[in-house]
Amino acid sequence: MCDILFLVASYGTGHIKVALALQSAILTLNPGLNTKIVDFIELIDPYLNEISQWVFMMILKYYPSLWGRFFKKTENISIDSFRHNFLNVLGSEKLVDLLEREKPRVIVCTYPIQVGVLSRLKRLNIIDIPVVSVVTDIAVHSFWLHPYVDLYIVANEMAKEILISKGVPPYKVADTGIPIEPKFAEPFDREKAFDIFGLRKDLPVVSAMMGGYGLESKLMEVAEVLMDIDLPFQGVIVTGRNEKLKKILSEKIRGKDHIKVFGYVEYNIELLGISNVLITKAGAVTISEALAMETPMILYGVIPGHEEENAQFLLRNNSALIAYNPSELREKIELLLTDDKIIEMIKDSARRIKKPDSATEGAKLILNLLKSR
Known part of the structure; x- marks a missing residue:
């Protein structure tokens, strides 16, 4: 069992570093909490995790423009699109099993796929756990946007304004910065x-x-x-x-x-x-x-x-x-x-x-969510 569950992905080191920075800040503020970091794609299927990382690396190495075109084409797609609906069911059963075992009081995501999966589970009343979406880029891609997110942590005021312009209530968005080590x-x-x-x-x-x-x-x-x-x-x-x-x-x-x-x-x-x-x-x-x-x-x-x-x-x-x-x-x-x-x-x-206190400020917001449970 854990108080705060971090769901990450291993496409590069940044998503994991952000989770580790928040974890460190949270445990500094409240050392008695139990936290856990889980690689969501590894949870679904270790082989899928390995092969998808390899494919991603090959695309960036040999066809980077292909990734750029995909990013641009999907930047503003609707949350009701086929791509969203397909990704939002990915690994649902295994994730529900994990949540039943760990019983987290708050879930923090540093990669967008799991945000969509959790939002769908909340919509279907399968889970009722606060979800924090930590956007790990300065731009906010549509894959991060889901209606059942309780808190978005973003890089800056520009990112916050983008989310608000897309219908996210201002009280759900905190521009405390991309979390880095305290x-x-x-x-x-x-x-x-x-x-x-x-x-x-x-x-x-x-x-x-x-x-x-x-x-x-x-x-x-x-x-x-x-x-x-x-x-x-x-x-x-x-x-x-x-x-x-x-x-x-x-x-x-x-x-x-x-x-x-x-x-x-x-x-x-x-x-x-x-x-x-x-x-x-x-x-x-x-x-x-x-x-x-x-x-x-x-x-x-x-x-x-x-x-x-x-x-x-x-x-x-x-x-x-x-x-x-x-x-x-x-x-x-x-x-x-x-x-x-x-x-x-x-x-x-x-x-x-610069926002050197980003992890600490983000941690405070997550702890506030925890207190509300």
């Missing part, structure tokens, strides 16, 4: 951070974190650009859990002692805190973390669809630069390493729109 709101040890990564304190740091899902070629391009820049700096390339890519890149930069390659990094806060430049695609969690640390970003390898919307938000607010090819990437890196006015403009924007 530690992002706390001071960090800057001196220790340089030591963790073996970096000098007298040179600027250019970091690259591109996430997974078939973006190996983009990180290779980043490495080649960094190797070719003559300005004084030190580079950090993060490959995540892709050990094969880490090995390839480590070989590639051999002899370039000012560039380091790391695999999975637990010290995101420290790395973002000491980075003068972050090269990243426009994943919502990473950009929210970078904004919290006021780290100037260059967007590169942006995935069509949801990440394009995230990127446009940053560009409209002068919170990042964007590059579409290696030549532009080099130009933007050199600009941020030499132009203090551009850096200050980006940092000023980050100060204005």
